[in-house]
Amino acid sequence: MFDDGKRPDVMADILTVTGLEKSLGKGSERLKILSGIEFTAKPGEFLTIVGPSGCGKTTLLMSLAGLYEPDSGQVLFQGHHVSGPPEGLSVVFQDYSRSLLPWKRNLQNVLFAMRRLDMSKAEKEALAREMLEAVGLIGFEDRYPWELSGGMQQRVAIARALATRSKLLLLDEPLAAVDAQTRADMQDLLLRLAKQFNKTCMLVTHDVEEAVYMADRIVVLSNRPTRVVEEIEVPLAKPRDHLATREDPEFLRIRHEVIERIRSFKQS
Numbered sequence: 001m002f003d004d005g006k007r008p009d010v011m012a013d014i015l016t017v018t019g020l021e022k023s024l025g026k027g028s029e030r031l032k033i034l035s036g037i038e039f040t041a042k043p044g045e046f047l048t049i050v051g052p053s054g055c056g057k058t059t060l061l062m063s064l065a066g067l068y069e070p071d072s073g074q075v076l077f078q079g080h081h082v083s084g085p086p087e088g089l090s091v092v093f094q095d096y097s098r099s100l101l102p103w104k105r106n107l108q109n110v111l112f113a114m115r116r117l118d119m120s121k122a123e124k125e126a127l128a129r130e131m132l133e134a135v136g137l138i139g140f141e142d143r144y145p146w147e148l149s150g151g152m153q154q155r156v157a158i159a160r161a162l163a164t165r166s167k168l169l170l171l172d173e174p175l176a177a178v179d180a181q182t183r184a185d186m187q188d189l190l191l192r193l194a195k196q197f198n199k200t201c202m203l204v205t206h207d208v209e210e211a212v213y214m215a216d217r218i219v220v221l222s223n224r225p226t227r228v229v230e231e232i233e234v235p236l237a238k239p240r241d242h243l244a245t246r247e248d249p250e251f252l253r254i255r256h257e258v259i260e261r262i263r264s265f266k267q268s
């Protein structure tokens with residue numbers, strides 16, 4: 001029993017989205033993008049978001065991050081109404097070359113994102129180095145982002161998101177611009193880091209295989225104006241493995257189901 005007689009809310013949702021509507025553009029160009037989006041995320045869950053091209057995946061992520069104000073509906077993050085970028089939530093974008101500050105060395109890029117944390121300078125630096133180590137970039141702290149490969153730059157961006165101690169990471173196609181082998185390695189890195197640091201993640205991707213490989217649950221969106229049409233649990237064992245997982249009949253079944261669902265929208 002607890003003092004207030006309530007059960008501990010250990011599995012309370014970290015994110016609750018209800019009736020989210022958003023239009024973009026002006027006058028006759030105005031388009032309805034989000035149409036009554038509803039879903040939740042539990043702490044530590046890895047969600048992937050898929051849908052037809054241009055359906056509104058980025059618009060959804062921007063709305064969750066408090067970068068777009070919804071026309072109606074609401075986003076609750078850790079029980080609080082989101083009305084601007086909340087603390088405890090980080091976004092990793094596809095375009096790492098624009099998200100890192102080119103005039104700052106990698107360590108300084110991470111520290112810059114941590115500037116509002118209530119920690120001493122020495123503590124911040126220790127945490128920044130720990131996160132660069134977690135993404136395999138120890139030895140590159142004093143290099144500039146442009147001295148690194150694309151995959152390495154994206155790892156700096158991930159280290160930065162981790163170092164802010166955010167509970168929720170919104171990942172907007174973060175691996176779309178890296179080569180196939182790097183992409184597979186980074187998928188495993190992201191899964192490992194999410195578990196190690198107990199992060200809740202929402203990853204937008206165009207790649208259905210990636211969506212299945214990474215997810216605990218896949219959120220499938222419809223054509224624009226988009227809504228959630230299906231949520232598919234992915235009960236595949238973790239840690240996942242690029243050979244074994246992708247050959248698992250359950251993986252193939254889910255992949256098939258997602259592709260069919262998205263294809264049905266292209267034809268409608």
Ligand SMILES: Nc1ncnc2c1ncn2[C@@H]1O[C@H](COP(=O)(O)OP(=O)(O)OP(=O)(O)O)[C@@H](O)[C@H]1O
Binds near residue numbers: 033053054057059
């Ligand atoms: N600022 C804006 N003003 C007007 N329309 C916009 C704006 N931003 C996006 N759109 C339109 O909204 C729709 C959804 O865009 P969004 O980028 O959210 O989709 P997406 O699913 O992420 O796209 P993609 O599959 O290409 O990554 C698109 O038709 C896009 O042209």
